[in-house]
Amino acid sequence: MSIGHIGHTLLGLLESGPRHGYDLKRAFDEKFGHDRPLHYGQVYSTMSRLLKNGLVEVDGIEAGGGPERKRYAITEAGITDVDQWLATPEKPEPYLQSTLYTKVVLALLTHRDAADILDTQRAEHLRSMRILTDRKRKGDLADQLICDHALFHLEADLRWLELTAARLDKLREAVAR
Amino acid sequence: MTPPPGSLLAAEDLHKTYGPTKALDGAEFSIHPGEVVAVMGPSGSGKSTLLHCLAGIVVPDSGSITYDGRELATMSDAQRSALRRSEFGFVFQFGQLVPELTCVENVALPLRLNGTSRKEAERAALTWLERLEVDDLAKKRPGEVSGGQGQRVAVARALVTRPRVLFADEPTGALDSLNGERVMELLTDAARSTNAAVVLVTHEARVAAYSDREIVVRDGRSRDMERIV
Amino acid sequence: MSARRWAGDLGLGVKFGFTGGREGWGRLLLTAVGVGLGVALLLLTTAIPTALTVRHQREAARLDYTYSKPPAKSDATLVIADLDTTYRDKEVRGRLVEPEGPKAPLAPGLRSYPAPGEMVVSPALKRLLDSRDGALLRARLPYRVVGTIGESGLVGSQELAYYAGARDLAQHINGWQVARISAFGPPADQPEDKMDPVLILLVLVVFVVLLMPVAVFIAAAVRFGGERRDRRLAALRLVGSDSRMTRRIAAGEALAGSLLGLAFGTVFFLIGRQAAGGVEVMGISVFPDYLDPSPALALLVAVAVPAAAVLATLLARRGGGIEPPGVVRTARPARRRLWWRLLLPVAGLALLVPMIGQGRSHGNFNEYLVIGGVLLLLVGVTALLPWVVEAVVARLGRGAVSWQLAVRRLQLSSGTAARMVNGIAVAVAGAIALQMLFTGVEGDYSKETGVDLNRAQMQVRLSRGVSLDEAAGKFADVRGVRKVVAMGEASVGDTSWRSADGPRLSSQVTVGSCAALREVAKLPGCRDGDVFAVTGLGWDTDTPPLAEPGRRLHLDTSQGLDLSREVTWTVPHGLKRARAADAPNGLERGGFLLTPGAVPAQAAGAIVGQVYLSVDESVPEVHDLVRNTATDVDRFADVMVWTATQQSRQYASIRTGLLVGSVCVLVLIGASLLVSQLEQLRERRRLLSSLVAFGTRRRTLGLSVLWQTALPIALGLLLATAVGLTLGTVLLKMTDTPVGVDWPSVLTMTGIGAGIVIAVTLLSLPPLVRLMRPDGLRTE
16 A cells, blocks of 8 residues: 655655654655645555554653644654655656655655765656657658657656756755755 | 777776866766767766767867777877768757758768769768658758758768768757757657667657666766666 | 047056966966067168168268269379278278379378378278288278278278379370279269169068068967967956957057067167177178167057057957856857968969060069069968968878877967968968069179180289280299289271270280290290280171281280370281180180280280189188288289179178078077977877877877978978969069079978978977876866
């Protein structure tokens, strides 16, 4: 069962140490939320899914009860899951940035190699582009036009990847603050 | 790391500095016959220097480059020139065609440098111009043809000696996307048909997408993207 | 079009000219030096007429006419003796003076006459006498130096001249060497001296030939760095200047170069003028302040040079529009047409041809026709050359890659190549024609002397009454003298020489020992006291009727001292016959040959002594040793050196001057060739690098640079040689001189041209190698 993009992100945030649910929400909003802050409900449902999958455990409950008063910690299985998630390139598709951005920031936060993530994604993008290019070369005009549309989008992603790779050091500083 | 077996041209641990700047800092490279490898990377990352070293135009400060079992670093300038004349072909971004010579004479030039007779060289040049669909330009001078046409002439010139390695440095850099892609199609088709390896330096992903494999150069170090995935 | 817009655009161009960065400055400097040299030469030329006038006036002011009717002795007369001599190869103007009263005329440049035994000398002579080089001359001038001659008494800064005081000069008055005068300067009724028409022709041609390449060079100089400038102008078009504005801005840049060139030229001229004071050409030197360009001409130069630069640029840009950068399509240029280009030299020939055969005897050549003709012929070279280069290059093409690269390059831009070579071609054509003319005219002169140099190389003419035997003995003692032949010479006639028409029949008389006489005729046998009549000379028709024993003949004493006494001689009965032979001076002597014993005592005063000397030319200063001895024997002695080369030595200096001038022009043009070559290479840096990338040998590229320079220059030299030989032939025919080609000078000029090609190629090789480095391939 998939735990989703937010699940992996929260899991990653727990790597730096056990947190309360509301701490997690605040950290998420600060780093990734920008214009779409998380609801407490989202945090609650995601955490319970993670708990069910054994990726996190409850580290302690503060007096007063309520889900937001639980303190979560990441398990070994959880760390492995984050590893896998980060190392797996996203399927090249439009509007990928938010996921990629999250991955890069998380990698920086957890002192993983963010450049690797970008390069992996880059290789994946280029592979898609090769396939599209090949199809374009063999196909008719309609194929060419459709492939070109996809190619231009992928190229934009790739440019973003390049740009981000070039700015990793600055991003690392910004994230550490 | 030793070059993969069967590679035609391979470089290991290349270092090259121009004054205070490190152009290459431990770069590696390998290419098999008939393979198209894209060399990408930001401006000033050293990708052109890598190409110049691989082609024997520039001698690296240290590191080894083997072509077909021969070490390039130990060759004399004249030997490397001879190698470039007979085994390598080149396409650059612009400014490579001799403006005074007609297109067919430009294409025939590398053959003539190798000692082929003028007539024979121009006949071979004409067939290559045909393959690149610009044979109608044979009698025109580079100043009279468009950028895309000129670049096709340049590709014809690079392939006319049937080189085993074709070096292309931003071959579409000065072209619009349609012309650029057509040039890339023709270039890769022609190279594949002669089983030539292509070292393609570009910063455009859509151009790099014509390659089989991609190498990224950053700060003088190379990264083979194939090995990541 | 308002004048203010014009001025504004020109000013902008001038500003561009001066703010082009280091490279721009280099180009500006080169232009300025080129224009400057041209301007200096122009200024010098405008100054020459003034200089010659001043010189002529000074020369006239000090004339001491000795041929005119002598005035009677008074306290306002001066006895003056002409003692001109030669020291080494320099003329020394020498005068002995003896004022006969306080009102005696004072020579220009003198404050007073030196006392006997003293002399006043020119500064140059003073320097010479004070130096070690002047030792032999000091011995010849045994006078104490008491002052110097002022500038007004000299015609040149390097002139050697002296006035020495003397006593009892009056008794030597002979009407030509020693005379009594009452004033200096030309006699009032003296007609103006006419210059040799051939000499005038020479001068005209020299001027045209020297100035033409200068003009061509100035035209080329203001266009240095044209291609790079084109790009800047193209950028100006992009930011919105219209084509007229752009042309004016371009003209402004040319103006900057020519204005700076004017300043340079003025400085060069002032330096050159000062230097000219220390230089002597053909025995002519000038004072720096003679070289004062007439204000009108100087103003003309100051206005004409920048104006020409602006006009040339405006005209040159009229045809080819200036396109924005990057869109220049190098389409094939239109073919050049031949007919109007041929018209120029043909018209030039048409002007000159009517004067063929005129020679020196038919008055002056028409100056306008000469200048016009020569000018048109030489301009014809500049008009024909682009066509020739284009026509020839269009037919070339086969050959090695280097050849192909060069030929194709020339095919596309033959105009640029031809423009650069034009200067060389004009200079060489002019120089070849001039050299031919010089050689021809020079041969003309040396042939006339026709002396037999194997028997004697020097001749000393002694005054009447000097003992021949004694003189012969002294000459024989001089180091380097191999043989001395001394003879007396006189003339005899059938009646008195003082009669109104002179004698009807006249003949020569030669007096000498048997040995001396054998030098001039074949004698059957000879003893002292013998008299011979020379036979077998076609021209000597007077001698046979005069050679009748017993006939009284009158000796010519008209140039002697003693005009009052009639001296006669009777043909003796023992007259023998002698066959004529070549005399040592190359002139056959006819008439009578007398041994000393046969000369009547009273005849001695009518006989002029001649000493013929055979000398060893390898003995240093042998000529001056002989001259010194001659002065010692007879201070009025006249010494001549017979050398066929004496005349040609004068021409040699002109020829050297011409050669130096041509070499300077050629080197300048070579420099400009080099600059444009380098500029072109720099512009092709990326191309060169890519050629190297795909394995072009450096040798191939080097050779192509060589061909690219060599081809136009070779064509230019070929055309120049053809035009030069044509012009030379026409000029020689005009002067009625046998036509001969001076191949050494033709070869020299073409050799220099070839040298320049090689130099330009060699000098452009290091930058070429540098440019072939892969840096040029960088796309960033």
